[in-house]
Amino acid sequence: MTAKYSEDSIRTLDWKEHIRKRPGMYIGKLGDGSSHDDGIYILLKEVIDNSIDEFAMGVGKSIEVSITDRKVCVRDYGRGIPLGKVIDVTSKMNTGAKYDSKVFKKSVGLNGVGIKAVNALSDPFIIESFRDGEVKRAEFSKGVLIQDDEIQTTDEKNGVQITFHPDEEMFLNFRYISEYIETLLKNYVYLNAGLSIFFNGERFLSKNGLLDLLNENMNSEGLYDIVHMKGEDIEIALTHGRQYGEEYYSFVNGQHTTQGGTHLAAFREALVKAIRDFYKKDFDTSDIRTSIIAAISIKVEEPVFESQTKTKLGSKDIGPNGxxxxxxxxxxxxxxxxxxxxxxxxxxxxxxxxxxxxxKERKAISSIKKIAKERAKKANLHNKKLRDCRIHFNSKDEQKSDTSIFITEGDSASGSITKSRMVNTQAVFSLKGKPLNTYGLTKKIVYENEEFNLLQAALNIEDGIEGLRYNNVIIATDADVDGMHIRLLLITFFLQFFPDLVRGGHLYILQTPLFRVRNKRKTIYCYSEEEREKALKQLGANPEITRFKGLGEISPDEFKHFIGKDIRLDPVVMKKDDSVSGMLEFYMGKNTPNRQEFIIDNLVVEKDEV
Known part of the structure; x- marks a missing residue:
């Protein structure tokens, strides 16, 4: 039966309803904070972007950010919003100062949407504007104005203070990971010389721009001193390291374009041309760019991004007349x-x-590489190791940020995940056992080892992570000694040959429950002894307790709870002082004691949240 289609079928959503109904259009994926591009960080970024734009106009040299109990407060010392327009700029679409390019010529936010999205997706959202001895305060709940204070006198310095708590109806079981926030704030100061940002009292300041950024993010010394080049509306820093792959940090008008865009593509092309011209030799592109570590920042008038989250530049021109x-x-x-x-x-x-x-290395592996590619091509037609999903990260689909691949051990675990996964966005790659220890080996092994070659092909990362097919690469192993060892071996593989996958925040460990505690009325899944004790108190006398020894013991009906909206992921994070070579030698070389403790303490951020 066809549904009736009439005038009653047509409805117009107001601004806050549309944002709450389609949050992905405004902040990307919702997430729980385990990924650096989850919505809660985009909310923070949208607020800070406005403060950065004030600094760019020469007003307000410091910004204060505090996060306590998941409540965020951002205070800047810019000009302050004109008091009569405070409510309009936070709750009326297409309202803002940035449409006037004389005021904000090369601004981050141009479409007047960002702060409204924060308002609509927060409970509460409080804005205070201090301007010339007066203050205007307004409070909202999920975009609805609930308190509109009269303008009062104040001794506060000019500027704006915004306090918000992401709405727990939209963001389930979320937490802020301080390392992600620190990276975000450091990038702001690298791109804005003279700006101080305080985060929970700690000050971030940069004197040398992108030179400081590379020094902060490099995990080992470069082959040569960082080349730092600056011009009007452009800054570049680059060197080569000893790692495989390419590592880039790209920015437009102070915005970290994590997915690159026209500026990054142009830089990579220009680098190859400049080096070929200098040496007067037609070097292969990959030989020039492998192991490069570079950062580029440009300023564009009225930039065009490919989405509201501004992670990829689409602009083809510097400005209307440029x-x-x-x-x-x-x-x-x-x-x-x-x-x-x-x-x-x-x-x-x-x-x-x-x-x-x-x-020399590329030519040494060229013959085995050709054979491996043919083998992977044939295997992909009937690849029993990969149960693929329909949407991929390198597509233009709205759900591309949700795409995940679970790397599992054995048929029973992969079977449970395969049956309970979301086929649109979740893929499964099954290992046949413990993978090879690649520590100290060359990239030749990636092509010689069939399993690694198929994994590389499934991820589509042979030539870099630009074509990565899944946003989240999730290691899903048992929480026992063997499972931990497989995690180590896989992390070794990625660190050794594809460190940019780790640095890009794409690698995770899947948390699965250790216990199921239930009575006739309720079932609680527990991920630790502490959670088990809490569940026992909650359920009362004599509940049934099941200890899960492996992923294969969890039925598909239950597994869907652990890889759906309540999924718990631990990001694998490289810290500033972690040297890839030193780290691998420590836990995969001869010095093997305390491997498990090392990986937990140094790679997986579990409790570092605010």
């Missing part, structure tokens, strides 16, 4: 880098040797 982004970056890089290499022959010699070494 050159194309590609030509602007190409001219800058080819000129500046060529000059630098001519003036620094020692660096030029080191870089030349690095390129030749990469060329």
């Amino acid at each position: 050159p194309s982004v590609r030509n602007f970056i190409m001219d800058f890089v080819t000129s500046k880098l060529d000059n630098f290499l001519h003036k620094n022959p020692v660096v030029a010699d080191i870089l030349h040797k690095k390129i030749l070494e990469s060329e």
